Amino acid sequence: MAEYLGLTVDIPANDPDHIEYLQGAGEGRLVLQRCSDCNLLRYPPGPACPYCQSLEREWEEVSGRGTIYSYEIVTQAINPAYRELVPYAVVLVELDEQRGVPDEHEALRVISSLVDGDGAPEAEENVAIGARVEAEFADLGDGLGLPRFRLSDETPEHELWQFPS
Amino acid sequence: MATDERTIRGKVAIAGLAETTYYKRGQATDPEFKMALQAIIAAAGDAGIDVTEIDGFASYSNDRNDPVRLATALGLPQLKLSNMFWGGGGGGGSGAVANAAAAIVAGYADTVVVYRSLAQGQFGRFGQGSGANVARGAGAFTSPYGLMSPAQSFAMRVRRFMHDHGTEQAALRAISLASYQHAQHNPRAVMHGRELTEEIYDNSRWIVEPFHLFDCCMENDGAAAVILTSAERARDLKQTPAYVLAAMQGSDYRQGATAHNAPDYATSNFKTVAPRLYEHAGITPGDVDVLQSYENFTGGVLMSIVEHGFCEPDEANELFTLEHLSAPDGKLPLNTSGGNLAECYMHGLELIIEAARQVRGESTSQVHDANISMVGSGPMVQPVSDLVLARDLG
Ligand SMILES: [Zn+2]
Numbered sequence: 001m002a003e004y005l006g007l008t009v010d011i012p013a014n015d016p017d018h019i020e021y022l023q024g025a026g027e028g029r030l031v032l033q034r035c036s037d038c039n040l041l042r043y044p045p046g047p048a049c050p051y052c053q054s055l056e057r058e059w060e061e062v063s064g065r066g067t068i069y070s071y072e073i074v075t076q077a078i079n080p081a082y083r084e085l086v087p088y089a090v091v092l093v094e095l096d097e098q099r100g101v102p103d104e105h106e107a108l109r110v111i112s113s114l115v116d117g118d119g120a121p122e123a124e125e126n127v128a129i130g131a132r133v134e135a136e137f138a139d140l141g142d143g144l145g146l147p148r149f150r151l152s153d154e155t156p157e158h159e160l161w162q163f164p165s
Numbered sequence: 166m167a168t169d170e171r172t173i174r175g176k177v178a179i180a181g182l183a184e185t186t187y188y189k190r191g192q193a194t195d196p197e198f199k200m201a202l203q204a205i206i207a208a209a210g211d212a213g214i215d216v217t218e219i220d221g222f223a224s225y226s227n228d229r230n231d232p233v234r235l236a237t238a239l240g241l242p243q244l245k246l247s248n249m250f251w252g253g254g255g256g257g258g259s260g261a262v263a264n265a266a267a268a269i270v271a272g273y274a275d276t277v278v279v280y281r282s283l284a285q286g287q288f289g290r291f292g293q294g295s296g297a298n299v300a301r302g303a304g305a306f307t308s309p310y311g312l313m314s315p316a317q318s319f320a321m322r323v324r325r326f327m328h329d330h331g332t333e334q335a336a337l338r339a340i341s342l343a344s345y346q347h348a349q350h351n352p353r354a355v356m357h358g359r360e361l362t363e364e365i366y367d368n369s370r371w372i373v374e375p376f377h378l379f380d381c382c383m384e385n386d387g388a389a390a391v392i393l394t395s396a397e398r399a400r401d402l403k404q405t406p407a408y409v410l411a412a413m414q415g416s417d418y419r420q421g422a423t424a425h426n427a428p429d430y431a432t433s434n435f436k437t438v439a440p441r442l443y444e445h446a447g448i449t450p451g452d453v454d455v456l457q458s459y460e461n462f463t464g465g466v467l468m469s470i471v472e473h474g475f476c477e478p479d480e481a482n483e484l485f486t487l488e489h490l491s492a493p494d495g496k497l498p499l500n501t502s503g504g505n506l507a508e509c510y511m512h513g514l515e516l517i518i519e520a521a522r523q524v525r526g527e528s529t530s531q532v533h534d535a536n537i538s539m540v541g542s543g544p545m546v547q548p549v550s551d552l553v554l555a556r557d558l559g
Contacts (some may be wrong), residue, residue, distance in 0.1 A: 004309055011305070018305055044306045044424040070325040070430070072373055078313040090312045092321055092425050105428040113310045129328050146309055161328050163374050 002140040005081040009140050017045040020059060025145030030064040030135045032097075032108065033057040034074035041098050043108045051102055062108075064135030066095040066149070067157065069109055073124050089114040093133055093149055113148045126151060128160035175558045177266040178399035178406035179521045181212025181392035187355050187509035191286025191351030193386035200388035201230040201282035202238060208278060208390040213403030219392070221246030221274030223265040225257025226512050230282050245274035248496045249496070250414070250550070254315070255459045255513035256543025262517060263412030265393045275394060281514040282388035306424045315461060316381060317498045318425075319545050323464030326377060326431035330478040332467065334375060336485035338366050340463040340499065341379040341506055343490035348503025351529040355385060356507035380463040382505040389514040391521065396558075407521040407538070407554040411446035413438050414550035421547060433468035433544035438551055444476075445555040448537060450474040455498045455523045455532040455551075457516035458541040460505040465544030470497070473541060473551075492530035501530040513542050517552060524556045 002009035011018050017033070024031030028055075035049040036056035038100045048055055070092040077083040095108040114122040119138065132154040137145040185193075185200045185207075193200060209216045216239055222232035223246065232247035246268045250257030258281075265277035304313065308447040312318060326332060345361035348354035361379060399406035415438045420427045429436070443449060450473060458466045467481055475497055476484040484497065492498035502508045502519035509515050520538040522528045529533075540552040 009309075015305075016437070043426055050419055070321045072317065072320045072324060074317055074373060075371060076373070077311060078317075079308075080309070080312040082313075085311065088311055090310050090317070090321070092325075092430075103428070107428070109426050109430065111307050111310055111312060111425045129325070139461055148310075163324060163327075164334075 002144045004123040004138065004140050004146055005141045007079070007081050009144060014074060017047060022061060022140065022144040022146065024061070026140070026143045028137050029061045030147050031059045031061050034060045040102065041108060043110055058078065062097050064096060065152065065154075066093040066110070066122060066133055067164045068092070068114075068127070068129055068131045068133060069094040069107075070129060071114070071127050073127065085121055089124065089127045091127065091133070091149060110147070113164045115148050115150055117150065119148075128162045130156045130160045132156055132160045172411065173266045174410055174445060174447065175271050175408055176396055177269050177393055177409045178396045179391050179409070179554065180394050180402045180404060180406060181208045181210070181214065182390070182518045182521050183207030183211050184353065184389040184515065185387050187353055188386040189355060189512070190386060192383035193284045193286065196229050197282050197284035197287055197388070198234070200284065200386075201235060201280055204282065204388035204390040205235065205239070205278050205280055206411045208392045211404065212392045214392070216278065217241055218276045219270050219278050220244065221248070221265065221268055221277035223248040223250070223261040223268070223277055223279045224281060225250035225261045226253055226255065226281070228281055229288065230280075244279055252546060252548050254461060254543050254546040256546040256549045257414075258459065258513035258542035258550065259412055259515055259552035260414035260542065260548065261548060262391070262393065262409065262552050263414055266409050266412055266424050269393060269395055275398075277393045278390050279393065279517070280388065280390040281512050283512060284386040285384050286386055304423060316372050316376055319462050319465060320372050320376055321425065322431055322545055323375055323462065323468070326464070326468055326478075329431055330481065333482050336467055336481050337375060337463040337507055338363065339485045339487050339490055340460070341366060342465050342487045344460065344500045344504050344506040345379075346487070346491060347501045348507035351502050351508055354508040355383060356503060359381060369526065375464060379506070382461050383507075383510045385510040387509050387511055389411070389518055391514070391517060405525045405556065407524040407556070408558055409449045410448065410537070410553040410555045411431040411442050412550065412552045413442040413445065414548055415441070416548040431468070434547060434549050435469055435471055435472040435541065435544065435551070438549055439473045442551040443551065448497065448553065452537045453539045454535040454537050455492070455501060455520070456541070457500055457504065457520050457541050458538050459513045459516060461544065461546070469541050471543040477559040492528070493532050497534045498530070501528055501532065516542070517542050520552065520554050524554050
């Protein structure tokens with residue numbers, strides 16, 4: 001059984017969209033679905049294309065590079081398995097691929113953890129909207145992986161923004 | 166205004182309302198089902214009708230007390246409407262009223278009760294999120310990252326809004342202060358006698374930034390009900406009718422929240438619902454005398470009020486002050502019973518009751534001459550809903 005933080009990764013067998021996403025991560029690749037009809041990438045993985053309603057798609061590796069669009073620092077864990085990790089950063093990462101397509105508001109935005117080089121939660125003072133990040137992968141066992149992100153050394157496009165506290 | 170044939174404008178009214186005693190979570194002494202019956206019976210009494218005249222039920226948020234069970238317990242001669250609004254949280258409060266009103270206009274039923282009963286101590290708690298599995302169901306793409314509770318989920322949206330529009334914490338604080346101030350006049354309020362100051366707010370713990378403890382709804386036990394009937398019949402009953410000018414429900418483009426991938430992210434999800442509401446009601450934001458806006462978290466209230474056109478996103482710091490949000494004289498008297506933050510977390514049905522009380526002139530924080538009384542249900546959830554009540558049909 002695949003596990004993360006000691007918890008069973010429990011995915012229904014009839015959810016191939018989700019399983020294949022984590023199988024890609026198990027191979028160290030961030031993969032998204034590309035619609036076979038209108039050719040657009042989408043996130044989250046799912047059975048239908050939200051742009052043209054096609055049910056045909058294939059998987060494609062993306063760069064794993066992006067920018068933090070929003071974030072928060074969790075200080076009170078809900079699940080006991082996460083209590084050892086607090087405070088930890090949850091980030092919404094806007095991937096570099098397909099920004100502003102098919103219209104200006106659209107982007108591939110992925111919820112994830114922001115971790116440091118050792119896979120531990122990144123320190124709060126380093127988390128900011130606008131920071132550049134890149135994907136890394138936690139091994140879940142059973143050929144599955146979990147995409148996470150870490151700060152990259154790229155120059156941000158805009159000034160960084162942090163919650164004023 | 167939309168054509169008369171396709172709106173419920175002025176055709177239905179809230180004729181009766183009631184609530185049980187409101188309790189802190191786990192303190193209700195009666196079972197949840199019995200509290201539902203208490204509220205329904207009391208609402209019928211308030212309207213001045215016999216309980217057996219009720220022939221329809223509408224609720225939301227997966228209320229556990231289903232209509233057949235209620236109708237059977239009450240010995241109702243016949244059940245004509247059994248309606249549930251899909252979606253969690255408080256997004257369906259006004260939507261349940263919308264469904265009840267539509268059923269009355271359509272002739273499906275004549276006297277419909279909208280109700281909510283909630284004994285969180287007897288069942289599970291809302292707001293706790295799930296903990297058991299890490300990758301199943303609605304949270305499949307979020308829970309592995311430790312994003313599990315509604316507070317954690319919504320904080321990300323609010324933070325992005327604050328980034329985009331320079332919104333300050335003081336604007337969120339003003340919402341909380343107004344609710345607590347109004348609750349001090351309301352003996353029903355769970356937080357009656359518990360004053361909130363800027364200092365207490367500022368020193369309270371973070372649940373998750375930007376939400377202090379006092380930015381988050383309470384957890385409570387209780388039940389509430391409103392009786393809807395045709396405007397014509399309501400005029401012959403005991404109370405001043407609170408006419409339904411419009412009620413609307415819906416969700417914007419791809420707002421399914423769980424994976425946080427909505428193209429328009431920093432939104433309360435009212436951008437398409439609010440314009441349809443105003444069109445059907447035949448009013449503009451400037452006509453609204455008093456507003457009840459569902460508080461799961463204050464940030465959602467702020468975004469919702471912006472999306473209902475009461476101010477521009479970048480003007481929120483100016484509008485959201487205690488002075489402006491206070492009854493009776495504020496620019497936009499808000500949550501005048503104390504609402505989910507300080508009266509009772511009745512999943513927003515207490516907001517609908519308060520909106521009707523304002524129309525009837527019976528609020529404990531009465532806005533002078535209140536005519537147009539509005540409710541927004543469920544910011545940041547999917548779907549959401551809205552309601553406009555009026556004293557005069559104009
Ligand atoms: Zn497509």
